[in-house]
Amino acid sequence: xxxxxxxxxxxxxxxxxxxxxxxxxxxxxxxxxxxxxxxxxxxxxxxxxxxxxxxxxxxxxxxxxxxxxxxxxxxxxxxxxxxxxxxxxxxxxxxxxxxxxxxxxxxxxxxxxxxxxxxxxxxxxxxxxxxxxxxxxxxxxxxxxxxxxxxxxxxxxxxxxxxxxxxxxxxxxxxxxxxxxxxxxxxxxxxxxxxxxxxxxxxxxxxxxxxxxxxxxxxxxxxxxxxxxxxxxxxxxxxxxxxxxxxxxxxxxxxxxxxxxxxxxxxxxxxxxxxxxxxxxxxxxxxxxxxxxxxxxxxxxxxxxxxxxxxxxxxxxxxxxxxxxxxxxxxxxxxxxxxxxxxxxxxxxxxxxxxxxxxxxxxxxxxxxxxxxxxxxxxxxxxxxxxxxxxxxxxxxxxxxxxxxxxxxxxxxxxxxxxxxxxxxxxxxxxxxxxxxxxxxxxxxxxxxxxxxxxxxxxxxxxxxxxxxxxxxxxxxxxxxxxxxxxxxxxxxxxxxxxxxxxxxxxxxxxxxxxxxxxxxxxxxxxxxxxxxxxxxxxxxxxxxxxxxxxxxxxxxxxxxxxxxxxxxxxxxxxxxxxxxxxxxxxxxxxxxxxxxxxxxxxxxxxxxxxxxxxxxxxxxxxxxxxxxxxxxxxxxxxxxxxxxxxxxxxxxxxxxxxxxxxxxxxxxxxxxxxxxxxxxxxxxxxxxxxxxxxxxxxxxxxxxxxxxxxxxxxxxxxxxxxxxxxxxxxxxxxxxxxxxxxxxxxxxxxxxxxxxxxxxxxxxxxxxxxxxxxxxxxxxxxxxxxxxxxxxxxxxxxxxxxxxxxxxxxxxxxxxxxxxxxxxxxxxxxxxxxxxxxxxxxxxxxxxxxxxxxxxxxxxxxxxxxxxxxxxxxxxxxxxxxxxxxxxxxxxxx
Numbered sequence: 001x002x003x004x005x006x007x008x009x010x011x012x013x014x015x016x017x018x019x020x021x022x023x024x025x026x027x028x029x030x031x032x033x034x035x036x037x038x039x040x041x042x043x044x045x046x047x048x049x050x051x052x053x054x055x056x057x058x059x060x061x062x063x064x065x066x067x068x069x070x071x072x073x074x075x076x077x078x079x080x081x082x083x084x085x086x087x088x089x090x091x092x093x094x095x096x097x098x099x100x101x102x103x104x105x106x107x108x109x110x111x112x113x114x115x116x117x118x119x120x121x122x123x124x125x126x127x128x129x130x131x132x133x134x135x136x137x138x139x140x141x142x143x144x145x146x147x148x149x150x151x152x153x154x155x156x157x158x159x160x161x162x163x164x165x166x167x168x169x170x171x172x173x174x175x176x177x178x179x180x181x182x183x184x185x186x187x188x189x190x191x192x193x194x195x196x197x198x199x200x201x202x203x204x205x206x207x208x209x210x211x212x213x214x215x216x217x218x219x220x221x222x223x224x225x226x227x228x229x230x231x232x233x234x235x236x237x238x239x240x241x242x243x244x245x246x247x248x249x250x251x252x253x254x255x256x257x258x259x260x261x262x263x264x265x266x267x268x269x270x271x272x273x274x275x276x277x278x279x280x281x282x283x284x285x286x287x288x289x290x291x292x293x294x295x296x297x298x299x300x301x302x303x304x305x306x307x308x309x310x311x312x313x314x315x316x317x318x319x320x321x322x323x324x325x326x327x328x329x330x331x332x333x334x335x336x337x338x339x340x341x342x343x344x345x346x347x348x349x350x351x352x353x354x355x356x357x358x359x360x361x362x363x364x365x366x367x368x369x370x371x372x373x374x375x376x377x378x379x380x381x382x383x384x385x386x387x388x389x390x391x392x393x394x395x396x397x398x399x400x401x402x403x404x405x406x407x408x409x410x411x412x413x414x415x416x417x418x419x420x421x422x423x424x425x426x427x428x429x430x431x432x433x434x435x436x437x438x439x440x441x442x443x444x445x446x447x448x449x450x451x452x453x454x455x456x457x458x459x460x461x462x463x464x465x466x467x468x469x470x471x472x473x474x475x476x477x478x479x480x481x482x483x484x485x486x487x488x489x490x491x492x493x494x495x496x497x498x499x500x501x502x503x504x505x506x507x508x509x510x511x512x513x514x515x516x517x518x519x520x521x522x523x524x525x526x527x528x529x530x531x532x533x534x535x536x537x538x539x540x541x542x543x544x545x546x547x548x549x550x551x552x553x554x555x556x557x558x559x560x561x562x563x564x565x566x567x568x569x570x571x572x573x574x575x576x577x578x579x580x581x582x583x584x585x586x587x588x589x590x591x592x593x594x595x596x597x598x599x600x601x602x603x604x605x606x607x608x609x610x611x612x613x614x615x616x617x618x619x620x621x622x623x624x625x626x627x628x629x630x631x632x633x634x635x636x637x638x639x640x641x642x643x644x645x646x647x648x649x650x651x652x653x654x655x656x657x658x659x660x661x662x663x664x665x666x667x668x669x670x671x672x673x674x675x676x677x678x679x680x681x682x683x684x685x686x687x688x689x690x691x692x693x694x695x696x697x698x699x700x701x702x703x704x705x706x707x708x709x710x711x712x713x714x715x716x717x718x719x720x721x722x723x724x725x726x727x728x729x730x731x732x733x734x735x736x737x738x739x740x741x742x743x744x745x746x747x748x749x750x751x752x753x754x755x756x757x758x759x760x761x762x763x764x765x766x767x768x769x770x771x772x773x774x775x776x777x778x779x780x781x782x783x784x785x786x787x788x789x790x791x792x793x794x795x796x797x798x799x800x801x802x803x804x805x806x807x808x809x810x811x812x813x814x815x816x817x818x819x820x821x822x823x824x825x826x827x828x829x830x831x832x833x834x835x836x837x838x839x840x841x842x843x844x845x846x847x848x849x850x851x852x853x854x855x856x857x858x859x860x861x862x863x864x865x866x867x868x869x870x871x872x873x874x875x876x877x878x879x880x881x882x883x884x885x886x887x888x889x890x891x892x893x894x895x
Contacts, residue, residue: 040385041126042091043174046098046110047476050450051130051177052090053192054083055118055184056386059313062285076117078313079393081431082343082439083184084386085373086206087113088431089440090181092372093447104455107475112174115386116183118311120191123183127192131201131480133176178480179204179487181446184439185311186210186257193219202484204449206442209336210257211264214504221484223505225442225449226360227534229257231509232336233264235358235532236307238542239513240333241272245305246581247562248274248333249298252309254281261309261335273598275562275581277303286317295321298330305560309335312344319348331551331558336360339514340436345524353518354552358511358532363441363495370434376424394429395422436526441495445507448494453486454478509534517550565597568616572600588615590778607774608781621774621781625691626851626858633689633851636858640689643682643865650873651675653880660887662876667718670744674714675873681707681865685858697768697785702759704861705796709755711868712803713748715827719810720747722824755799762792773849782850797838804834826872833867 042052057076065071094109112130116123180196183189184207193203197219205213205224213219214228240248250265252258258281266276278297282290298306308315315338322330334357338344344352378399381387388404391397397418424432434440460472466485467473473482491500501507513530530544551557566572566585571594573586588594592602593611605611605618612619627633654663654671663671684707687700721744766789773782787793808831814824841860848856879886 040115042087042111042113042384042386044091044094044110044112045175046094046108048107048454048478049110049112049175049177050090050094050447051127051180051182052087052111052113053116053123053126053130053180053182053188054087054090054113056080056083056087056115058118058311060117060119060122074117074119074122079389081390081394081429082341084390085431085433086184086440086443087386088373089366089369089443090447092366092369093444096368097447097451104451104458104475107454107458109451109454110175112177116185116188118185118188120188123188124191124195127180127182127196130177130180131196131199133174178202178478178483179450181206181443181450183208185255186213186260187255189213189222190219190256193222197221200479200481200484202480202487204446204487206446207337207439208257210260212256212260214506216504221481223449223484223487223501225445225499225507227509227511228504228506229261230264231532231534232358232511233261233268234534235509235511235513235542236265236333237268237272237274238532238538239356239358239544240269240274240305240307242542242544243557244565245331245557245560246274247277247303247305247560249278249280249301249303249306250276250309251278251280251282251294251306252335253311253314254283257337258309258335265307270580273581275579277301277562282314284314286314291317291321294318295325295327298322299325299327302562303560304329304558305331305333307333307335308338310337312338312341315341315344316347319344319351322351323348329553329558331356331560333357334514336511340438340526342433342436342524342526343430345516349518349522349524352516354550355516356529356549357514359436359514359526360438360442360512361497361510362512362528363437363444365434366437366441366444366495369437369440370432373432373434374425378418378420378422390429390431391418391422391424394424394427394431397422445494445499448492449487449490449499450483452492453483453490456486456490457483513544515549566594566599567597568593568595568599569614570594570599571602572598593618608772610779621779623783624777624780624850625783626689626854627691628689632855636685636855636862637689639862640682640685640858643685643862643869644679647675647679647682647869650869650877651679653877654873657880657887660880662879662887667721667744669741670714670718670721670748671873673748674711674718674868677707677710677714678865678869681711681861685861688854688858688861692770692783692785694770697770698763700785701768701787701793701796702756702763705755705759705800706752708800708861708864709752709803710748711865712800712807713751715830715868715872716751716803716807716810717744717747719807719814719824719827723810723814751803755796758792758795758799762789762796765789766792776849780850784850784853801838804831807831808835823872826875830868830871833871834864837863837867 057079059077061075061077063074090113091111094111097103098108114126114130116126179202180192181204183192183205186208187210189203189205189208190210190213193213196203200221202221202223205222205226207226208224209226209229209232211229211233213222213224214230240246248269250262252262262279262281266279269276278301280294280297282294308318310318328351330351332352332355334355336358339357340359376387376391378391381391382399382401382403385403385405388399388402392399392402392404392415395418396415398415399418454475457473457478458475460466462472463470465472467482473479473486488501488505491498493499499507509532511532512528513532515527515529517525517527519525527548527550529546529548530542532542534541546557549557562579562582563584566583570585570587572583574580575582575584588602588611591611592604593615594602595616602615608621609618610621611617626636628637651672654668654675657663658668681704684700684703687696687703690696768785768788771784771786773784776782807827811824811827811831837860841856844856845853845860
């Protein structure tokens with residue numbers, strides 16, 4: 001209870017007495033400040049006193065209370081000169097505003113700044129002192145409850161942050177603050193908000209980035225000049241994706257800040273295909289056991305990239321342990337909490353060289369701040385324990401009559417007295433380093449946020465205000481919740497930047513991508529190598545200058561993947577039970593390609609295309625048809641032309657010797673027709689060569705069927721005429737009158753008309769057409785003539801076969817007739833050849849595809865036509881050309 005502010009303690013007592021008898025009022029005999037008064041602070045009075053809490057010390061040394069004696073003040077391992085610069089930036093900003101005539105001209109700002117120790121109890125105690133003020137001597141004399149209740153005309157017993165007299169006590173020696181600028185830690189800020197929130201005390205943080213603080217239902221009185229972790233996490237996810245790091249380790253301090261940041265990072269990075277090799281939260285106090293556990297995880301993982309969400313002190317402990325184990329080659333990605341912490345470089349520069357991290361937006365310069373910080377001298381710091389400690393810690397000496405009573409974990413009794421000639425500018429100190437004004441700039445903006453809100457409140461006209469009945473707030477006697485109302489909608493420009501806030505009280509996010517570079521002299525240079533601007537589109541939000549980056553190892557970024565990328569031509573196959581970044585690469589199946597790296601699926605090529613050997617590109621398939629340009633087409637074309645020429649040559653020979661007995665025997669006219677039709681059959685083969693088209697397909701099959709029907713009909717008529725001629729020699733026979741020339745022509749025509757009708761029905765019902773066959777050969781498109789109607793095709797062949805069978809049967813009947821007048825034997829042989837060719841053709845035709853099917857068809861046409869030509873006309877040509885003596889009537893009649 002000793003650390004609870006007096007107003008809150010008295011508030012509890014007064015509420016308790018409301019339920020007691022009036023006689024109990026005797027308890028109020030005086031008004032006293034309970035607890036020890038903390039004098040270590042920066043204070044300057046004003047009309048409005050702004051509160052501030054900063055982590056001047058951190059890494060508190062833990063100790064177990066004995067509960068038998070009063071606890072000693074806590075000691076800390078480290079003093080933060082950087083946080084002291086933040087404190088001084090706040091005082092500088094307030095004094096700068098007080099000197100301006102255009103901002104709050106009739107109002108003077110004050111400040112009350114305390115050390116939070118980066119510790120919740122210490123920060124909470126300091127914040128309660130800020131919002132309550134510190135009361136003076138007792139003022140309650142009669143101890144009556146009515147006197148206590150009468151202090152406020154409206155019955156308000158306590159008004160935290162108000163400048164009114166508190167419970168009858170004398171005027172406070174330090175005015176209460178209606179707003180607090182702080183804290184740096186998200187966890188500490190959450191604790192302050194939960195304690196001060198019910199009293200509607202606004203908190204403006206300059207470094208708390210946890211996205212959880214944007215929850216307005218839980219933290220309605222919170223604003224910040226530090227962007228939310230939501231944007232930092234998006235930037236980090238884009239960064240690791242940019243460099244192809246899909247296998248990263250994620251670690252962080254066991255705190256709300258790290259827990260929420262890691263959760264957001266895992267969600268955001270999954271959108272870019274990034275996986276966490278491990279996620280590990282380590283305790284705030286890093287003893288040897290949790291350090292060993294962390295390093296075992298790091299060493300056991302194949303990840304070379306580690307994202308660390310923690311503060312500066314935890315990084316120090318981790319780096320010492322890493323050095324002991326000699327772990328190297330790690331690409332560190334810093335959270336914004338330590339992305340610009342130069343103090344780590346002196347001891348761990350060899351391990352942190354090449355580190356990347358997003359730092360909050362930097363101010364190039366805050367005019368006058370450097371001069372303000374450099375004015376410290378021993379003569380003007382003796383009254384401040386904070387400044388005295390800075391002097392003694394930086395220069396390692398002890399001031400005479402020092403007011404620094406702070407106890408570090410490691411005492412330094414060997415410090416010599418300061419000689420009075422020391423100067424902070426002689427040594428490097430984070431306090432005076434204004435090259436990286438990031439958090440300091442946030443503090444500067446936070447002060448201006450409050451100032452501009454007060455300006456708007458002062459400019460409010462009575463009757464047009466935002467409160468009940470159009471009332472306005474009074475800057476010199478304001479309520480904290482009224483100030484917060486104006487703060488939420490305040491917009492202003494500062495140092496060339498437009499400062500605005502969203503509905504959650506968060507500023508527009510903008511980060512600088514920082515690279516830790518080792519200079520030739522071994523010093524650290526925090527080089528900006530890119531930026532992330534959340535106001536831009538996702539494609540343009542991240543800009544990286546890779547050529548300017550210094551990497552931990554080598555001249556290029558490390559590779560950090562669970563599985564190497566699958567090249568084009570392969571697809572990703574997930575490993576069961578493993579993260580999505582761990583996979584195997586499987587070659588695309590036949591007919592499929594992948595032309596991107598790490599393709600999840602392969603894409604089937606269109607029917608007219610086929611993959612190349614790498615299966616990363618679809619190429620047009622080879623187009624196949626029986627062409628005149630290829631050897632097989634040339635041979636078949638030559639065979640067709642030769643056959644046609646041979647037929648016409650025989651026809652010419654027969655016509656020349658048409659008066660001879662060999663030509664005149666066995667119906668000369670039908671012989672001429674047969675030779676002409678055979679020439680046609682040979683030429684029909686040319687229709688099957690070349691690229692098919694619909695009209696060509698519709699012509700070739702009917703032409704084939706009709707031409708062969710003509711040839712076989714002529715043979716059939718010749719055979720019947722010969723057979724009937726010998727039968728007509730019998731006494732009383734008049735059969736030959738039915739087989740005269742006209743009847744012979746009619747029979748040929750009739751047999752051919754039947755075939756023509758079959759072809760006509762075929763063409764009208766389901767005609768042949770051009771087809772691109774992609775299913776027979778994988779890499780080839782066969783352009784072929786599809787027969788259309790199977791019934792039509794086989795009907796044409798069947799009818800030809802029927803005529804051939806009739807012809808063969810008639811020739812067989814005429815086999816015994818005299819040879820000189822009988823072609824029956826030759827017709828029989830020709831039909832046997834015809835049958836052999838076409839019976840062989842059918843199974844071959846069915847079992848082949850593409851140009852070979854066409855070649856088989858042409859070969860069957862040519863073979864059967866040549867068979868007819870040679871079997872029937874070769875013996876006669878032999879006699880006409882080589883044995884002309886036998887080509888006489890006497891010779892024919894003699895035998």
